[in-house]
Amino acid sequence: MSTMSFEDIESAYETLAIGIDTAGAQREALFLTRLALLLGHELDDINAFRNAIEAALAELE
Amino acid sequence: MRPAGKGPLDSLYFHYPRFPARHVAELDSIVRRHAAVIVGAGPIGLTAALVLARYGVRSVLIDRKDTLNDGSRAICIARPSMHILERIGAVAPFVKKALGWRFGRSYYRGQEIFRLEMPHPSGEKYLPMYNLQQQYIEQFLHDAVASCDLIDMRWQTEFDKLDCRADGVSLNVSSPAGHYRLEADYVLAADGARSPIRSMLGLRLKGENYEGKYVIADIRMDHDFPTERRAFFEPSGNPGGTVLIHKQPDNIWRVDYQLREGESEEEALREENIRARVGAILTDIGHDKPWELEWWSMYSANTLCLDDYRHGRVFFVGDSAHIVPIFGVRGLNNGLADADNLGWKLALVLNGEADDRLLDSYSPERRGATLDVFANATKSTRFMTPPTRGWRLAREAALSLSLKHEFPRALANPRQMQPYTYSESPLTPYAGRDAEFDCGPSSGSASPNAKLADGGHLLDHAGIGMTAILFCDGSPNTEAKLLLDLLQMLDKRFVWLLIDGQGTASEAPAIPDADGEIARLFGAQPGTLYLLRPDLHIAGRWKAIVPDEILRTARICLGKQTP
Numbered sequence: 001m002s003t004m005s006f007e008d009i010e011s012a013y014e015t016l017a018i019g020i021d022t023a024g025a026q027r028e029a030l031f032l033t034r035l036a037l038l039l040g041h042e043l044d045d046i047n048a049f050r051n052a053i054e055a056a057l058a059e060l061e
Numbered sequence: 062m063r064p065a066g067k068g069p070l071d072s073l074y075f076h077y078p079r080f081p082a083r084h085v086a087e088l089d090s091i092v093r094r095h096a097a098v099i100v101g102a103g104p105i106g107l108t109a110a111l112v113l114a115r116y117g118v119r120s121v122l123i124d125r126k127d128t129l130n131d132g133s134r135a136i137c138i139a140r141p142s143m144h145i146l147e148r149i150g151a152v153a154p155f156v157k158k159a160l161g162w163r164f165g166r167s168y169y170r171g172q173e174i175f176r177l178e179m180p181h182p183s184g185e186k187y188l189p190m191y192n193l194q195q196q197y198i199e200q201f202l203h204d205a206v207a208s209c210d211l212i213d214m215r216w217q218t219e220f221d222k223l224d225c226r227a228d229g230v231s232l233n234v235s236s237p238a239g240h241y242r243l244e245a246d247y248v249l250a251a252d253g254a255r256s257p258i259r260s261m262l263g264l265r266l267k268g269e270n271y272e273g274k275y276v277i278a279d280i281r282m283d284h285d286f287p288t289e290r291r292a293f294f295e296p297s298g299n300p301g302g303t304v305l306i307h308k309q310p311d312n313i314w315r316v317d318y319q320l321r322e323g324e325s326e327e328e329a330l331r332e333e334n335i336r337a338r339v340g341a342i343l344t345d346i347g348h349d350k351p352w353e354l355e356w357w358s359m360y361s362a363n364t365l366c367l368d369d370y371r372h373g374r375v376f377f378v379g380d381s382a383h384i385v386p387i388f389g390v391r392g393l394n395n396g397l398a399d400a401d402n403l404g405w406k407l408a409l410v411l412n413g414e415a416d417d418r419l420l421d422s423y424s425p426e427r428r429g430a431t432l433d434v435f436a437n438a439t440k441s442t443r444f445m446t447p448p449t450r451g452w453r454l455a456r457e458a459a460l461s462l463s464l465k466h467e468f469p470r471a472l473a474n475p476r477q478m479q480p481y482t483y484s485e486s487p488l489t490p491y492a493g494r495d496a497e498f499d500c501g502p503s504s505g506s507a508s509p510n511a512k513l514a515d516g517g518h519l520l521d522h523a524g525i526g527m528t529a530i531l532f533c534d535g536s537p538n539t540e541a542k543l544l545l546d547l548l549q550m551l552d553k554r555f556v557w558l559l560i561d562g563q564g565t566a567s568e569a570p571a572i573p574d575a576d577g578e579i580a581r582l583f584g585a586q587p588g589t590l591y592l593l594r595p596d597l598h599i600a601g602r603w604k605a606i607v608p609d610e611i612l613r614t615a616r617i618c619l620g621k622q623t624p
Binding site: 036038 | 454457459461462466468469
């Protein structure tokens, strides 16, 4: 279970939004893919990474 | 294809011989039954004939062409293949002409992101890889075939009908010298990716085709760069497509480049477009001197193979049995291993030494090797030719991160394959003995080599039958000597090597290993025995000898006992 505070989650959310805008519509997919690979590497846990991919896919409308 | 005004064999550097059709005994209505007829005199068919000849088995080798391959095509010869060439007595011209290598570089947008270093243990005799044009490979093998009395080479000979029976195979063949019938105990289909034998028997390759297409072009230029594999992702000389560059002998360079999505094949293959694209790629790598265009072709990645490489008395070897993507350089090399694997088994059967059922191990062993290549090749092919937007994005993300980060760099590894391990083969019945070892090569794997004090190598001493490597301090004990005698009685080609840690053994084949380096390589202690098959794969290993198991393994490999 993550122990991240609400403040940090909010900061992550804001930084991500600003990152997507900074990348621009043309590059947002590449930016997000790079981000996912970097986070996957930082996470150092392939099962947690797979679960995150599944969770992100499951809630796609 | 060659530049305008040139014939299909007008090469800048290679003189194509023309082989005449010969008058053969069958044309005079002399019916002879041949032990083996090999269809296709490419590298695999030529090698198969030479492997059979090593065991004294005669063969007829037919090919519809009148000369060698029209282009450089398969250019990478891996270390295990050099051992096969050595053991059929053909390696010398390869060593002299081919360019050995062990390094590679991958670039993304002009910057180096991955340094490939192929393993090269100090005891090995050959480098991990050698580059040589396929027509030279065929020429050197053909020279060996031409000087071998046991091989009846028939050029310009095409078959049009095949009749497979339980007791033999008949082929209707035709050559400019006339039509005749060839009778054979066994047929080897080394007739390539579009194998007419495969079609005639109604057999189909199964697997996957990949979308991405590559042009492969040979050029001649003075270009100062070592023999390495260079891969360029997103180069400015070929935006949207990967480029591979290999050096070949005679100042010939192979430039492979991926076509962009949606690019027309027909347009891409036009000479002016080849020249423009190769020119841009050369500018990109800093070559501004003149260059000449030699030959080009088109390639797309496939992972296809037959369900069974044996069809009664017909065996499929090489591309007729499997088509693999070029990126792992396993097409030629796996084909040579097919020829070697089938060759010794078939020779023992044809010599009346082994039961025909020994041949049933060919397909599972070699098809297993193909499926192993598929598993890796699928990964490298997805990287070299990403099939969908998801794969393209992931690759671009990995490559672009590689500029600053170490972790994704190995994804650009071309995954050039190691030889396959036959650990689950019926010829490897005691793989469980591996558990007794902490290290060393496992059962079923290709034996490592070791450099000896006299400058030679351990595997120079291996035989063409079974070979035992016995580790001792001094002379072997009575039990070991008895076992070696029994193995000798079982196999007239049996060779044993004594690795002597003390250097006091008086037996003739003793190899001193005072510093224990060979013992360490094999994870051995005094009393350890390795049993090698004729193809230098490890049939089994025992930390301390277990005579019953060792004899049973030898009997199974020699086709004297069914698994």
